[in-house]
Structures are given as C-alpha cells and as structure tokens.
C-alpha cells in the first residue's frame with residue numbers, strides 16, 4: 001500500500017513508516033482557521049451534561065474557535081442552543097459563562113431586546129414603530145443541539161452532515177451496559193493544555209510512549225508495556241476465547257484503573273462478566289470526546305480547541321446516582337487518571353514546543369502508531385487537504401513559508417519574559433465547563449526553551 005499497510009491480515013500495525021502531517025499544521029493560524037471551518041464548525045461537539053442544567057432557563061456558554069454558543073434548558077426535557085449574539089446590532093447576550101435566564105427570558109444587555117428560550121424575539125422595549133419591522137425575522141441564530149445518554153452536544157453547521165446518532169455511530173456499543181444517562185458526575189477537572197488539538201489526539205491514539213511515560217499505568221495495563229494498546233497488535237497473538245478481539249485489558253491481578261489496580265467502589269449494575277474482567281472499555285468520538293468505562297466508574301474527556309496551540313479538556317468522573325462518595329472514594333478513582341493525564345499533558349506540550357523547529361518539516365509514524373495515521377488522514381481530509389488520495393506527503397510550498405511563521409511567533413513571545421513551562425493547571429470547576437470567551441483572538445502561549 002502506498003501509505004503503509006498491515007503486516008498480515010488481522011494485524012493493524014503498519015509494515016512501513018509514513019509521514020506525519022506537516023509540522024506547521026500544528027501551529028499555523030491559517031491552517032487552524034481552515035480546521036475550524038472544516039471540522040469544529042461542522043462536527044457534533046460535547047458541551048457538558050444535561051444534569052448540569054437542571055432547571056428551565058439554566059444556561060452555559062461554550063467557546064469553539066471564534067464562536068460563542070449558549071446552551072439552555074428550554075423545558076423539562078428539551079434544550080435549545082443559539083449563538084451568543086443579539087439580532088439587533090450583534091452584541092453578546094451573555095456576559096457570564098453560566099447562569100439562569102430568569103422568567104424564561106433572554107435579555108440583551110445593550111438595548112434590552114428580549115427573547116424567549118426558543119430564540120423568538122418577544123419584546124423590543126423603546127423601539128419606535130415602523131411598518132417594515134417584523135419580529136419574526138429576528139429570532140436568535142439557532143445552533144443544533146441533541147443529547148446522548150446525558151451528554152449534551154451542539155453542531156454549528158447550518159445543516160449538519162449527520163445526525164448525532166450517526167456521528168456517534170457504533171462506537172457507543174462498547175458502553176451500552178454502563179447506565180450513563182443516570183450516572184452523576186462526582187468530580188470535574190478543567191485542564192488547559194498548550195498544544196494543538198491534533199497533538200492531543202495523536203498522543204491518545206498511540207501507546208508507543210506508554211512504557212516510558214506511564215510506568216504506573218503499565219502496571220495495571222501490562223499490554224501497554226509492549227508499546228501497543230491491543231494484544232492483537234503483538235506478533236503471534238491468538239484469540240483466547242470466542243469473540244476475543246485482543247483489546248487491551250487490565251492484567252497482573254488488576255481490576256480497574258486505580259493506582260493499586262483494585263476496585264475501591266462497588267461494581268456497577270448491569271455489566272457482563274467479560275466487561276468486569278476486562279476492566280476497561282473505550283468509546284472515542286474524535287474530535288469531540290472520549291468516554292472510558294471501568295467496572296466501578298466512568299470517565300469522560302471532552303475536547304475543545306481554544307487556539308492553534310491550545311485546547312481545553314473537561315474531564316468528569318461518573319458514579320451511579322445512588323452512590324454517595326466520600327473524599328477517599330473520589331480520590332481512589334481520580335488519582336491514576338489524573339496522573340496519566342498529567343503525564344500525557346506534559347509530553348503533548350513538549351511535542352508542541354518541538355514542532356516549531358525550523359528544520360522539522362514533518363515527523364514520522366512508526367508501525368504501532370497506525371491509529372495516528374488513521375486520525376491524521378481523517379484530519380487532513382476533514383480540513384480539505386488530501387494526502388491519502390495522492391499517497392504523497394503534502395508539499396511544503398502549499399504551506400505558509402516557515403520563516404514568516406517564525407517571525408510571527410517571535411512577535412507573539414511573552415513580553416513578560418515569564419518562563420512558560422507545562423501549563424497543566426487543573427482546577428475544580430462545577431457544574432459545567434468554564435471556557436474563556438474570545439480565546440481565538442488571544443495570542444497563543446508560546447513556550448520558551450527552558451526545560452523544567
């Protein structure tokens with residue numbers, strides 16, 4: 001195959017190396033703008049949990065690229081989403097990241113045009129009457145919204161290419177026995193990372209780094225010590241039972257993803273013996289989120305880009321609603337994932353800093369990084385650049401000249417001279433993601449060269 005095929009049928013690893021995406025795609029603002037249009041303004045994006053908006057009129061504001069979106073509960077079982085922009089002269093409607101629209105009314109802070117929760121314009125106080133004004137022409141700009149098992153998604157496309165169920169696809173099957181809709185978030189972390197969103201997903205999509213970066217996790221997941229996710233990627237792998245797909249599972253006597261490998265909490269009702277024994281089930285919905293089911297808890301990670309070189313993760317830990325965890329319970333299920341995310345965050349940020357090298361036009365994928373190949377091709381195609389079709393790397397001449405980018409970067413260097421290291425700075429925020437507005441227009445953090 002032109003871009004690297006499998007070693008043998010059933011084995012997914014590549015039989016030859018292949019190039020990564022061009023280095024500039026990980027920091028070029030123009031390419032980021034293309035990706036916003038092609039991917040982030042077209043795909044379904046997870047913006048939180050239904051339970052975080054319990055009352056009619058509760059709202060949250062989410063930033064996606066340059067766009068600010070308001071999501072509100074419009075009725076007991078319904079949500080509405082609209083752009084955070086007034087139809088009069090375009091002022092921002094919401095000045096806070098979360099709150100409640102009192103009396104079911106969205107009131108613009110500028111000239112007090114007033115909208116119902118469905119977006120219809122219901123009052124224009126102080127407006128002089130004219131014959132040509134029809135309020136029906138000035139409803140809020142709608143954004144598509146839908147839910148999946150308690151998660152709220154939006155889609156900024158005028159006409160989404162797929163429904164939410166179509167977008168999620170069969171990946172949801174892996175978690176069908178976990179009672180996601182009735183589970184409750186018992187802990188949330190908002191994690192800003194100074195890396196391009198593709199670097200985050202590429203790191204997620206390979207375990208080549210696991211033996212060195214995640215020694216604690218490798219004790220729980222022995223297959224990761226081999227630098228692969230799945231046992232089926234190892235040479236000579238044979239199914240151990242009927243239906244064995246060789247997915248990576250816990251081992252060495254481990255039961256779940258905790259530092260000790262042991263469950264500290266009760267097994268969730270409804271799981272099969274196989275699901276309990278495997279100890280882990282992944283469902284990935286690139287680029288919006290992934291969800292991980294364990295026998296005793298569930299973790300979700302939602303991803304939103306905040307700039308060409310920055311993302312924000314919203315991470316939730318879920319337990320069955322009837323379970324009232326104490327501090328030790330929460331600690332038992334959060335400490336290993338937090339450690340792993342911190343380790344991943346650090347290498348993602350190192351990766352981001354390194355790709356700025358003037359001589360680094362492109363990296364190279366090793367055989368076990370085959371999922372990165374899949375994802376980078378998807379990203380390339382999604383953003384309108386086709387490498388798979390030609391079988392050849394994108395040529396540098398199609399990209400912004402590197403010296404221009406270098407100059408632009410220098411202009412954006414922090415004037416404070418602060419040493420910018422890994423920015424993993426998790427903090428608890430509830431009930432739903434708090435995302436800085438207008439982050440697209442902020443200069444991205446440009447890491448210095450000092451190592452911590």
Ligand code: FES
Nearest residue numbers: 086088089108111
């Ligand atoms: S801009 Fe909103 S009422 Fe004038």
Ligand SMILES: [Fe+2]
Nearest residue numbers: 203213214344
């Ligand atoms: Fe990792």
